Structures are given as C-alpha cells and as structure tokens.
Amino acid sequence: MAEASTATATPARGQKRSSGRPDNLGLLLNNKLATAGLAIFLLIVLTALAAPWLPLPNPDVTAPADRLLRPLSEGHLLGTDALGRDILSRLIWGSRVSLAVGISATLIAAFFGSLIGLVAGYAGGRVDTLLMRGIDMVMAFPYILLALAIVAVLGPGLLNALYAIAVVNIPFFARNIRGIALGLSRREFVDAARLSGKSHTQILFIEVLPNVLPVIIITMSTTVGWMILETAGLSFLGLGAQPPQADLGSMLGDGRKILFTAPHVSIIPGLMIFVLVMSINLLGDGVRDVLDPRLKSGALTRPVARTAVMREDKPGDVTPSPGAVLDVRGLKTEFHFGKEIFRAVGGVDMRLGQGECLGIVGESGSGKSVAAMSIMGLVPTPPGRIIGGVALLEGEDLFSVSDERVRQLRGSAVSHVFQDPLSTLHPLFTVGDQLIEAIQAHQPLSKSQASERAAELLKLVRIPNPGERLKAYPHELSGGMRQRVCIAMALAADAKIIIADEPTTALDVTVQAQVLALLDTLRREKNTGILFITHDFGVVSTICDRVAVMYAGQFVETGTTEEILNTPAHPYTAKLIDCVPVLGQTERRLDAIEGRPPVVNNLPVGCRFAARCPRAQDDCRAAPIPLFEFGEGRAVRCIHPLIAEAGHD
Amino acid sequence: MTDAPLLSIEQAEKVFGGGRTLFGRPRPAVHAVQDVTIEVRRGETLGVVGESGCGKSTLARMIVGLDAPTAGRIVFDGRDLVAEAGKDLRRLSREVQYVFQDPVASLNPRKTIRTILEAPLIHLLGLNKQARAARLSELMDAVNLAPEFLDRYPHEFSGGQAQRIGIARALAADPKLIVLDEPVSALDVSVQAQVLNILDGLKDRFGLTYVFISHDLSVVESVSDRVAVMYFGRIVEIGPARSVFRRPRHPYTHLLLQSAPAPGRKALVSEDANTELPDPYNPPPGCAFHARCPRGTDVCNAKIPQLEAVAGDDSQRAACFHPHERR
Ligand SMILES: Nc1ncnc2c1ncn2[C@@H]1O[C@H](COP(=O)(O)OP(=O)(O)OP(=O)(O)O)[C@@H](O)[C@H]1O
Ligand code: SF4
Ligand code: SF4
Ligand SMILES: [Mg+2]
Numbered sequence: 001m002a003e004a005s006t007a008t009a010t011p012a013r014g015q016k017r018s019s020g021r022p023d024n025l026g027l028l029l030n031n032k033l034a035t036a037g038l039a040i041f042l043l044i045v046l047t048a049l050a051a052p053w054l055p056l057p058n059p060d061v062t063a064p065a066d067r068l069l070r071p072l073s074e075g076h077l078l079g080t081d082a083l084g085r086d087i088l089s090r091l092i093w094g095s096r097v098s099l100a101v102g103i104s105a106t107l108i109a110a111f112f113g114s115l116i117g118l119v120a121g122y123a124g125g126r127v128d129t130l131l132m133r134g135i136d137m138v139m140a141f142p143y144i145l146l147a148l149a150i151v152a153v154l155g156p157g158l159l160n161a162l163y164a165i166a167v168v169n170i171p172f173f174a175r176n177i178r179g180i181a182l183g184l185s186r187r188e189f190v191d192a193a194r195l196s197g198k199s200h201t202q203i204l205f206i207e208v209l210p211n212v213l214p215v216i217i218i219t220m221s222t223t224v225g226w227m228i229l230e231t232a233g234l235s236f237l238g239l240g241a242q243p244p245q246a247d248l249g250s251m252l253g254d255g256r257k258i259l260f261t262a263p264h265v266s267i268i269p270g271l272m273i274f275v276l277v278m279s280i281n282l283l284g285d286g287v288r289d290v291l292d293p294r295l296k297s298g299a300l301t302r303p304v305a306r307t308a309v310m311r312e313d314k315p316g317d318v319t320p321s322p323g324a325v326l327d328v329r330g331l332k333t334e335f336h337f338g339k340e341i342f343r344a345v346g347g348v349d350m351r352l353g354q355g356e357c358l359g360i361v362g363e364s365g366s367g368k369s370v371a372a373m374s375i376m377g378l379v380p381t382p383p384g385r386i387i388g389g390v391a392l393l394e395g396e397d398l399f400s401v402s403d404e405r406v407r408q409l410r411g412s413a414v415s416h417v418f419q420d421p422l423s424t425l426h427p428l429f430t431v432g433d434q435l436i437e438a439i440q441a442h443q444p445l446s447k448s449q450a451s452e453r454a455a456e457l458l459k460l461v462r463i464p465n466p467g468e469r470l471k472a473y474p475h476e477l478s479g480g481m482r483q484r485v486c487i488a489m490a491l492a493a494d495a496k497i498i499i500a501d502e503p504t505t506a507l508d509v510t511v512q513a514q515v516l517a518l519l520d521t522l523r524r525e526k527n528t529g530i531l532f533i534t535h536d537f538g539v540v541s542t543i544c545d546r547v548a549v550m551y552a553g554q555f556v557e558t559g560t561t562e563e564i565l566n567t568p569a570h571p572y573t574a575k576l577i578d579c580v581p582v583l584g585q586t587e588r589r590l591d592a593i594e595g596r597p598p599v600v601n602n603l604p605v606g607c608r609f610a611a612r613c614p615r616a617q618d619d620c621r622a623a624p625i626p627l628f629e630f631g632e633g634r635a636v637r638c639i640h641p642l643i644a645e646a647g648h649d
Numbered sequence: 650m651t652d653a654p655l656l657s658i659e660q661a662e663k664v665f666g667g668g669r670t671l672f673g674r675p676r677p678a679v680h681a682v683q684d685v686t687i688e689v690r691r692g693e694t695l696g697v698v699g700e701s702g703c704g705k706s707t708l709a710r711m712i713v714g715l716d717a718p719t720a721g722r723i724v725f726d727g728r729d730l731v732a733e734a735g736k737d738l739r740r741l742s743r744e745v746q747y748v749f750q751d752p753v754a755s756l757n758p759r760k761t762i763r764t765i766l767e768a769p770l771i772h773l774l775g776l777n778k779q780a781r782a783a784r785l786s787e788l789m790d791a792v793n794l795a796p797e798f799l800d801r802y803p804h805e806f807s808g809g810q811a812q813r814i815g816i817a818r819a820l821a822a823d824p825k826l827i828v829l830d831e832p833v834s835a836l837d838v839s840v841q842a843q844v845l846n847i848l849d850g851l852k853d854r855f856g857l858t859y860v861f862i863s864h865d866l867s868v869v870e871s872v873s874d875r876v877a878v879m880y881f882g883r884i885v886e887i888g889p890a891r892s893v894f895r896r897p898r899h900p901y902t903h904l905l906l907q908s909a910p911a912p913g914r915k916a917l918v919s920e921d922a923n924t925e926l927p928d929p930y931n932p933p934p935g936c937a938f939h940a941r942c943p944r945g946t947d948v949c950n951a952k953i954p955q956l957e958a959v960a961g962d963d964s965q966r967a968a969c970f971h972p973h974e975r976r
Contacts, residue, residue: 188755197739197772210759364837508700513908538910565912579842581871583911592842
C-alpha cells in the first residue's frame with residue numbers, strides 16, 4: 001500500500017509533470033501568431049454578429065446618385081459600389097453571410113465525413129472497402145469541378161453552394177478520421193470494452209469518438225478557412241449568393257468589371273477575405289499545435305547527431321587501466337527539460353577487456369541504456385547532455401574527439417546491437433548493400449569481393465542460404481535473422497567492442513539461445529569485447545564474465561557473474577535475483593520488491609535504495625553511499641551489506 | 650477434483666484470410682489454430698507456452714469470444730460458447746474474462762479508472778449506483794490499489810499498477826474463468842512478482858480458474874498446474890506442469906527447455922539449423938517441427954502426429970512419432 005500513494009506521471013516525460021495538465025487555452029495564447037489570429041477572427045465575428053444593431057445603412061438599397069463614391073467620403077466610410085450601395089454595410093453583412101456559410105459547410109462536412117470515417121475505420125472489412133471506394137470516387141473529380149457540377153444540378157443559390165462545398169469536403173474528413181479510427185479500433189482497450197459488455201455503437205461513440213475528437217477539431221480548424229474561400233469562389237462566379245444579397249465573393253465579382261475605374265469596390269472585399277482566411281488559418285495552426293501531442297513535446301527541435309558534452313570539470317590526463325579496450329570513468333549524463341534535471345547516469349565506471357563480456361543489469365529506467373548510449377554519443381541532444389567523465393577507447397577520449405572521428409568509430413571499432421534491429425538497419429537498402437558498405441568502409445575490396453565476404457559473414461552468423469538473403473530487405477527477415485545481420489555488421493567492421501542493448505529481449509527462447517551462442521563465439525574467436533545490457537539474470541549467466549548491477553543511475557554492485565549470483569552483497573541485488581521465477585525451482589516463493597525506484601530528478605541525499613531496503617537504518621539516509629571495493633573488481637555501494645567481507649570496518 | 654471440466658475446447662480451428670475478394674479472387678488463408686482440444690478443470694491454472702506466432706493469442710481470443718472459431722466447439726460449463734458469443738457476448742463475458750498483454754494500451758486513455766471499472770458493472774451486471782460504489786472499493790482492495798486512484802487517468806499509472814487495474818476490470822463481473830494473455834510480459838522483473846502474487850491470492854479468494862498464456866517458461870512453470878505447449882497452431886504436448894518440465898516428451902518442448910536461460914546455467918544448447926517457423930501459407934504435409942527436429946524420420950514428414958498418451962502415462966500426452974523416453 002505504501003507504494004499506492006506515490007503514483008505520479010511517468011518521470012521520463014519531462015513537461016507534463018509539475019502542475020498536472022497544462023491547460024489548452026494557456027498553450028494557445030503562448031503562440032503569438034495564433035493569438036493574433038484569434039483576436040482578428042473574434043473581432044470579425046463579433047462585428048458580423050452585431051450587424052443588425054450597428055448604425056449601418058441598408059446594404060441592399062441602391063442610390064444611383066451616389067454611385068462609386070471613393071472611400072472616406074461623406075456618410076460612406078468605405079465608399080459605395082456601382083449601384084450606390086454602402087460598401088461598409090455590405091462588407092459587414094457580407095462577412096456575416098460568408099462566415100455563416102463557411103462554418104455551416106464545415107460542420108456539415110465534419111459531421112458526415114467523420115461519421116463515415118468512424119464507421120469505416122471501426123467496422124473494417126467490407127463496410128470499409130465499400131465506403132472508402134465511394135469516397136475515392138468523389139475524390140477522383142477535380143475539386144472545384146465537382147462543386148460546379150453540384151451547383152449546376154441543384155441550381156445557383158447560396159444554400160446550394162453550401163451543400164456543394166460541404167459535399168466536396170466530406171472525403172477529406174472521412175479519410176483523416178478513418179485512418180485514426182482504424183488504428184484505435186485495433187487497440188486493446190476496444191476489445192476490453194467489448195468484454196465489459198458494451199455494444200458496438202456504444203464503443204464507437206463512447207470509447208473511440210473521444211479519442212478522435214481532437215483530430216476532428218484540428219481538421220475543422222484547418223479547413224474552415226478553405227471553405228470560406230471556396231464559398232467566395234462560387235459566389236464570385238455568380239453561383240452562390242444571388243443579387244441583391246451580398247457575400248464577400250459576390251462583392252468581389254461585382255467589382256471585377258470596374259477594377260480599373262473603381263478599384264476600391266473589389267479591393268476592399270478582397271482584403272477582407274484575405275484577413276479573414278488568414279486569421280482563421282493562423283488560429284487553426286495554433287489549435288493543431290496545441291492538440292497534436294506529437295508537436296507538443298518540443299519534437300520540433302531536431303536532435304543533433306551527437307550528444308552534447310558539457311563537462312563541468314575537464315578531467316586531467318587519465319591513464320587507461322592496463323588491458324582495457326574501453327575504460328569509462330565517472331560518466332554522468334543528464335536530461336534537461338526546462339528547469340528540471342533528470343540525472344539519468346550519476347557517475348559510472350566501466351572497464352571492458354579484450355574478449356570480455358560485461359553485463360549491466362537493472363530495472364527499466366535505471367539508466368542502463370543511457371549509460372551505454374553515452375559512450376558513442378547516441379543519447380539525443382536536446383535534452384541529453386554528458387556532464388562529466390571520460391570514455392577511453394584504447395586511450396582515446398571519445399568525449400573530446402571530433403564529430404568526424406566519432407562517426408568513423410561508430411559502426412567500425414564500436415558496433416551497436418539493439419533490441420529492435422530495425423533501428424540499426426536501414427529499411428530501404430538490402431541487407432547485402434548494407435553489409436557491403438560496412439565491409440568496404442573498412443577494407444579496400446572490390447564490389448564482388450565485398451559481396452563474397454558479405455555472404456561469408458551471413459554464413460558465419462548461421463543464416464541459411466546466404467547468397468539469396470543478401471538481396472532481402474530488413475523487413476523481409478524475422479527478428480532473429482535481423483539480429484544476426486546486425487551481428488554480421490559488427491563482424492564486417494572487425495569491431496573491437498560491441499554494445500548490445502537487450503539484443504535478445506524481443507526474441508523467442510530458441511532464437512535467443514542462438515544469438516547468445518553467436519555472440520559468445522564472437523568474443524572467444526575474435527576477441528571482441530561485449531557490453532551486454534539486460535534485465536535477465538538467466539541471460540547474464542550464459543554469457544557474461546562480470547556483472548554490474550545498476551540502480552537509479554549508479555552501479556550498486558560489481559563482481560564476477562558467480563559472485564553476484566551466489567553471494568550478492570547489496571540488498572538490491574539479492575532482491576532482484578529473488579523476484580524472478582527460476583526454471584526447475586517451483587517451490588521458491590517469489591519475493592516482490594515493494595515500492596518503486598526514485599525518480600531521478602528528485603534523488604534522496606543518502607542511499608538511493610533506502611526507501612525499499614529491508615536493512616535500511618538511519619545512517620543510510622544521512623549521506624551519499626560510496627562504492628566500496630572489497631576485492632579484485634568486487635565492489636558494493638552499501639554500508640550494511642549482506643556479506644561480512646564487504647563491511648566497511 | 651470435480652468431474653466435468655469447466656471449459657472444454659474440442660477440435661477448435663481458426664483460419665484467417667481465405668474466402669474470396671470482392672472480385673472473386675481467392676485469398677490466401679493462414680491456419681492460426683488447428684485441431685486444438687483442451688480441457689480446463691475447475692480451479693486449476695492451465696499454462697500455455699509457445700513462441701511468437703504459434704497461435705496462443707488467437708486461442709485466447711476464441712475462448713473469451715472476441716474471435717469466432719472457424720470450426721470446432723468451445724463448451725463452457727455445459728454451454729456452447731461459440732453459438733452464444735455470436736448472439737450476445739455479454740452472457741459469456743459474465744463468466745469468462747480476459748487480461749491483456751499491454752496494460753496501458755488496454756485502458757482507454759481518455760477515461761478515468763472509475764469509468765473503466767464501472768463499465769462491466771453497468772453493462773454486464775446492471776448494478777445500481779450504490780452497489781457499484783461498494784463493488785468498486787472491493788475491487789480496488791482486491792488488487793491492492795488505493796481508492797483515490799479511481800478518479801485518475803491511465804497515463805498516470807506505472808505498468809504494474811495499470812496491469813492491476815486490468816485485473817480488477819476482469820474481476821469486476823465476478824467471472825469463473827480468466828484468460829491471462831502474457832499478463833506480466835510487459836512488466837519489469839521487480840513488478841512481475843507483485844502481479845503474480847496478486848493473481849495467486851485472487852485465485853483462492855474468488856475460486857477462479859486461469860488459462861495463463863506466456864512465452865516465459867519459468868513464469869509458466871511457477872504458476873501452472875498443467876501446461877500445454879503450442880507449436881505452429883497445434884498443441885504438441887500437454888500434461889501436469891511438473892512432469893512436462895521435468896520429463897518433456899516432445900522434441901520441441903525439450904528444445905524449449907534447453908534453450909531457456911536460467912541463473913547459474915552456463916551454456917545453452919542452440920540449434921545450428923534454421924529456427925524459422927514453417928511458412929503458414931504453405932504448411933508442411935507432416936509434422937510442422939520436422940525441419941528442426943533431430944529425431945525426425947520419413948514418417949514424420951508424411952503424416953501429422955496426433956496428441957497421444959506417451960508410454961501408457963495418460964496424464965501427459967505428446968504429438969510425436971518418436972517422443973523422448975521416460976528418463
Ligand atoms: N488478424 C489476423 N489476420 C491474419 N493473420 C493473423 C491475424 N491474427 C493472427 N494471425 C496469424 O496467426 C498466427 C498466430 O498468431 P497469434 O497472435 O495468435 O500468435 P501468438 O502466439 O500470440 O504470438 P505473440 O507471442 O507474438 O503474440 C500468426 O501466424 C499470425 O500472423
Ligand atoms: S546502504 Fe542502507 S539502505 Fe542502502 S542498500 Fe545498504 S542497507 Fe540498504
Ligand atoms: S513427429 Fe517426428 S519430426 Fe515431429 S517432433 Fe516427433 S520426431 Fe520430430
Ligand atoms: Mg501473443
């Protein structure tokens with residue numbers, strides 16, 4: 001229960017946290033252009049709504065004596081048109097008509113389009129095919145031609161123009177909404193709702209619709225401007241508003257013939273259309289930015305190609321430990337979201353010898369991946385930055401070399417194998433192309449020689465029928481095969497170290513066994529060092545020589561695999577081992593670790609595990625706990641460890 | 650043990666695709682589940698293991714009525730579920746519930762936990778407001794969550810908490826059978842144990858029967874009374890968990906167990922050959938495991954082996970012509 005009261009939003013997502021959800025209007029008003037758009041739009045709408053009460057002359061009464069007065073003339077602020085009607089009055093009444101038509105057309109199109117899209121996306125199968133083919137047919141006609149055809153059939157008139165505009169815009173809504181609804185309908189919560197006893201109609205309108213609503217609103221706000229423009233277009237052609245009624249398009253049409261003698265008659269409604277549509281579009285873009293979560297997270301700033309290094313204290317000359325290919329000291333990596341700092345990695349030392357396999361184990365969010373990705377600068381910046389430490393690859397500090405050098409080393413001296421191999425392989429090139437490129441980057445071979453070598457490598461990683469497989473694209477291979485191709489890439493480049501981040505987590509046990517065996521052979525035969533990240537002690541046992549257990553950004557225990565598994569010194573290590581079932585040991589009681597790891601933007605002063613530790617005492621919480629070495633490569637960050645030799649006294 | 654099984658699946662089959670397109674062209678068909686016959690006894694936990702794509706989830710969805718089998722019968726407590734689910738899923742959902750693999754994706758992001766948990770109470774049980782409130786606090790207590798959480802949204806929960814809400818939803822209608830499809834696979838190891846322990850407690854407290862699907866052998870071993878091993882849409886071995894895990898008879902079960910890493914186990918046995926599943930659009934004529942099987946002979950390639958008792962031991966059955974002997 002203790003844990004129950006501490007639920008907060010997921011820590012890693014920076015912004016949403018401090019004060020719950022930021023309110024949408026506030027976000028919108030942050031956007032200056034959108035605010036300007038909103039202000040202008042509101043002004044126009046309010047003026048148009050107030051038209052009956054404003055002291056305006058009747059817009060439709062002609063006065064031939066006063067025809068074509070210039071703006072700012074007596075009694076007619078914006079002048080008069082060819083029939084002597086007051087342009088200001090017609091402009092306001094005309095905007096009223098244009099707005100009403102544009103907005104109603106949007107609502108109608110949104111209603112029917114969304115309904116079609118929702119039903120098609122949710123029902124799928126035949127219904128979907130039928131509805132969408134219908135929509136495709138409507139879309140096959142050029143847009144304005146279709147509108148013209150509809151008006152031609154129904155006859156000119158404002159109402160018919162409205163129908164025409166609405167109809168031609170239905171497909172736009174239907175397609176947008178269908179895509180979203182389709183995705184949502186395959187989500188598990190829809191199945192869950194069915195099993196909760198809801199009918200299809202209830203699911204469609206109670207479960208799916210609320211999730212689609214933001215998209216409908218976005219689509220509406222970005223199309224209403226268009227629709228006003230289209231209405232104006234039809235009226236301009238004489239198919240919309242009929243004389244004497246004014247709307248912005250027909251006013252523009254009236255002024256066309258006298259454009260040179262009395263330009264103000266057409267320029268004024270033209271400007272009005274421009275200002276109106278512009279304000280709506282600015283507002284619409286603002287609304288979209290607020291409602292579209294992809295734009296919310298600051299994803300607009302593209303991350304740079306290499307993690308920013310901002311070390312507070314430049315390390316002096318560090319001599320690498322003898323025999324270490326990779327020697328990382330005091331690595332600190334942070335994420336900055338505004339004022340909040342997430343200390344994902346808080347001082348980590350790693351040493352990796354030739355042909356050695358070091359395992360990093362820990363719960364999700366403990367910083368395993370960030371630590372490993374920092375080495376080659378693969379942590380995205382912003383928000384990531386390396387603020388301390390050195391990473392020596394054969395004596396060369398990876399944090400101070402040039403971008404060019406890092407690019408060279410990535411994929412040659414240091415290879416990565418990730419949980420999802422698709423993130424390493426390029427989807428648009430064949431496996432062969434990618435392997436050949438990796439080989440040629442490393443050795444001066446001709447294309448055909450390289451291709452032969454590529455086939456050899458695939459054979460080495462036990463891919464059946466390698467000659468054929470060279471022509472395959474990554475998506476044509478199964479997960480296990482892709483993972484083996486990634487390993488082949490590492491082989492091609494003669495990598496000195498491989499950083500493997502949960503390489504087998506997504507694989508089935510039999511395939512996992514193969515990939516592990518392959519990595520093991522690789523390090524024995526080619527002397528490649530492997531940094532192996534996993535959460536599975538079983539996997540650790542099969543491949544790792546040494547293990548580092550990570551908790552809340554720090555290593556809490558290091559040692560050989562046997563030592564860690566048989567005589568864990570840190571209470572966390574022991575608990576982590578005890579909470580997983582082990583094959584063949586059914587009697588053992590699973591011991592859950594109560595509570596959750598601390599969020600790394602708000603770390604306790606003392607031991608980071610104290611809140612969950614059964615052995616915690618007052619002194620644990622008083623000051624940071626140092627990593628205490630008590631043997632060759634054996635260390636623990638605990639002042640009341642489980643084994644006596646690790647004791648501080 | 651009582652006599653009649655709670656659930657019995659008889660020669661269930663599920664084919665995806667097939668039929669014809671709008672223009673009359675035949676569409677390729679995939680047999681996701683073939684000739685599956687299983688009985689689930691009252692109060693037991695039946696584990697189902699197998700690799701991805703072997704048809705575990707499809708089987709699960711058929712049991713809860715989300716997918717209709719193409720052929721075969723599923724009988725629950727003497728009632729034909731398939732016919733029933735086609736007419737009204739609600740009657741079935743009162744008895745059989747489902748816990749999803751992805752705890753967060755199975756909760757509607759725009760609904761509060763209260764709304765989510767009330768849905769089955771309203772639509773399946775027709776409870777009034779007062780009764781619902783009482784039941785809600787009972788449910789939250791059962792999965793060890795504070796009642797304040799009822800008015801929060803799913804994104805505010807960790808994976809383990811979200812899965813406990815998923816379990817509470819499954820419990821809400823007071824079902825007899827719960828199908829758990831990889832309920833802990835998406836969870837962190839430290840949280841896995843919490844959820845497994847809660848499931849264990851609930852089973853006794855509410856007299857539940859579980860069908861527990863997972864690809865993780867050690868998890869299945871720790872929770873199951875009996876285990877069924879699936880390969881390429883078929884059950885290849887079934888029996889008491891202990892004996893299946895100690896003395897696997899089917900070469901595939903054998904391979905699975907040898908491939909599973911365990912703390913302290915040094916080397917794993919790994920196959921040299923292709924580990925790909927056969928092409929589902931072009932299934933082999935005989936045993937689907939033949940291409941990978943070290944014991945395979947010609948007869949395996951010609952005929953499909955049936956699930957049979959091995960060496961007179963009726964509790965454990967394997968679909969293999971040359972099963973491993975009792976050691
Ligand atoms: N809707 C579908 N349409 C076509 N094929 C499907 C569909 N659903 C499942 N299949 C196929 O049926 C087979 C079994 O799928 P299923 O999802 O049941 O496997 P699984 O064992 O649960 O896999 P995993 O562990 O990866 O979830 C696979 O070959 C899969 O591609
Ligand atoms: S230092 Fe104290 S709180 Fe931390 S792990 Fe050791 S005993 Fe537990
Ligand atoms: S039937 Fe033959 S091929 Fe299939 S598992 Fe048994 S021995 Fe192997
Ligand atoms: Mg599945």
